[in-house]
Amino acid sequence: MSPFLAVIARDLRLARRQGTDIAMTLAFFVVVVALFPLGLGPTPELLARIAPAVLWVTALLAAMLSFDRLFQQDSEDGGLEQLALSGLPLSLLALAKAVAHWLTTGLPMLVLAPLLAVSLNLASDAYWTLVATLALGTPVVSLFGTVGAALVVGARRAGVLVALIVLPLLIPVLIFAVSAIEAASAGLTIRVHLLFLGAILAASIPLAPLAAGAALRQALD
Amino acid sequence: MTELSPAPGRLTATDIAVARGGRPVFAGLSLSLGPGEALRLAGPNGGGKSTVLRVIADLLTPLKGAVRWNGTATSEDPSAHSRRIAYLGHADALKSALTARENAETMLSVAGRNNGAALDRAFDLLDLQRLSDLPAGWLSAGQRRRVALARVVASGAPLWLLDEPTVGLDAASVSALERAIAGHRAAGGMVIAATHIALDLGPGDATLDPGAFSWTTDVFGEALV
Numbered sequence: 001m002s003p004f005l006a007v008i009a010r011d012l013r014l015a016r017r018q019g020t021d022i023a024m025t026l027a028f029f030v031v032v033v034a035l036f037p038l039g040l041g042p043t044p045e046l047l048a049r050i051a052p053a054v055l056w057v058t059a060l061l062a063a064m065l066s067f068d069r070l071f072q073q074d075s076e077d078g079g080l081e082q083l084a085l086s087g088l089p090l091s092l093l094a095l096a097k098a099v100a101h102w103l104t105t106g107l108p109m110l111v112l113a114p115l116l117a118v119s120l121n122l123a124s125d126a127y128w129t130l131v132a133t134l135a136l137g138t139p140v141v142s143l144f145g146t147v148g149a150a151l152v153v154g155a156r157r158a159g160v161l162v163a164l165i166v167l168p169l170l171i172p173v174l175i176f177a178v179s180a181i182e183a184a185s186a187g188l189t190i191r192v193h194l195l196f197l198g199a200i201l202a203a204s205i206p207l208a209p210l211a212a213g214a215a216l217r218q219a220l221d
Numbered sequence: 222m223t224e225l226s227p228a229p230g231r232l233t234a235t236d237i238a239v240a241r242g243g244r245p246v247f248a249g250l251s252l253s254l255g256p257g258e259a260l261r262l263a264g265p266n267g268g269g270k271s272t273v274l275r276v277i278a279d280l281l282t283p284l285k286g287a288v289r290w291n292g293t294a295t296s297e298d299p300s301a302h303s304r305r306i307a308y309l310g311h312a313d314a315l316k317s318a319l320t321a322r323e324n325a326e327t328m329l330s331v332a333g334r335n336n337g338a339a340l341d342r343a344f345d346l347l348d349l350q351r352l353s354d355l356p357a358g359w360l361s362a363g364q365r366r367r368v369a370l371a372r373v374v375a376s377g378a379p380l381w382l383l384d385e386p387t388v389g390l391d392a393a394s395v396s397a398l399e400r401a402i403a404g405h406r407a408a409g410g411m412v413i414a415a416t417h418i419a420l421d422l423g424p425g426d427a428t429l430d431p432g433a434f435s436w437t438t439d440v441f442g443e444a445l446v
Contacts, residue, residue, distance in 0.1 A: 006331040013327065017318035078312025079328075085278060086332040087303040220280050 003088040004096050011100035021069055022104050029062035029109060033116045044121045051120035052181035055130065056137075056174055059109050063141045064163040066105045070097050070149040072158055075219065080153070084220055091213030098139075098146040098209065106138030123185035132190075133177035136197040143208035144169050150215035173200060227305060229256035229379040229409045230291040232277070237286035239272055246272050247434040248285070254413065256379075257406050259422040260429060262415040268432030270415035271311065274382045277413065278308050304332070307378035309386055313369040317358030321349060324357050325372045334376050343375035347397050363389035374401045381405060383414040395420065 015022055036054050074080040083093055113134055114127050148166040152158040180193030238248035246269045254260055262270040275281040277288055279295050279302050288295045295302040315324045329335040344350050347367045366389045373381055387395050399421045402412050406423055
């Protein structure tokens, strides 16, 4: 097994053993989305109107809870030094971490979101678009989160700091994703929005790991 | 004995100067280590022993000077340099949720060094077979240290960098470690150990005290008062 795949396998194995970490992130996602119909009362039109934004904003907030898993533990127990000395360049290490993070956070959210959308009365034409925006958008969330987590390795209150760094960077993803779902609900074309999301993802895959790798080097120094 | 890969070479560090957080640690430090040789880093706490190990591992970039392997600066190919090193930090790098054996295996396979037979021998040597299926979270501090040492012993890397390897170890484990070091050196391996207790690195070991290399000038070459 190549070192790159070995890092992913290691993180997946750790995530499986410490299953509560993932479960709590996903439970947060479910509970917060479920609060909206309860708080707004029986107003199906209003819920349908805000459903895209509620799903995406909640998904972003839930993801923020998961970023301290990326490097914080490894930095505290000495594992980060061992990973850095594995011979894998730090940027590829960051990419492997982002892939593992997406598999354990983005992918489960992708599966849960259509189920939650039912409770928000999302327009029936918009379900596939919701899944498509999450498929293109959540990998960007994981990649940007990796950069943020690498920047705050060793900082106090790192979880809050990551959210403050990463959330503003994700505004374009949020805008294009929500507009795509709204366009689909209104029966308009969604191609442009999805192309923008795809472009952001295509740019993030090479650039975010480079930035995260540079930040990790600083953290080790 | 585990076959060493890549082959041992000559490690040299010349005129290394390091500052951390703007504070000088040491300057003008040089060392040289060939196949089969061992170096003890001694001196008081805070003397810079761990810093020397981090510089040699390329985890820390010195302000001045360079670390070379067979005459080539290690910074030219950090990945190749990483593959020569088995590093034992002051933290054990164990995950409480994984068993002792899984901890060693996952880290070794990340480094592309997972070798079941070598790991079996290392676990035998450090008397860990009995503990191998227990979660690392259940182990005592000394047992955790032994698992971390087993990872180094099983790695097959030519250069061992050990930061206070004996912390928490009982007498039997210290002598097991000494046997491991002797075996590693006999196979041509190299060891640099930071320790302030009497750990026997074998015949012909040199001692270096980084604290003796204090800064006489500041980073701009101005003499310090």
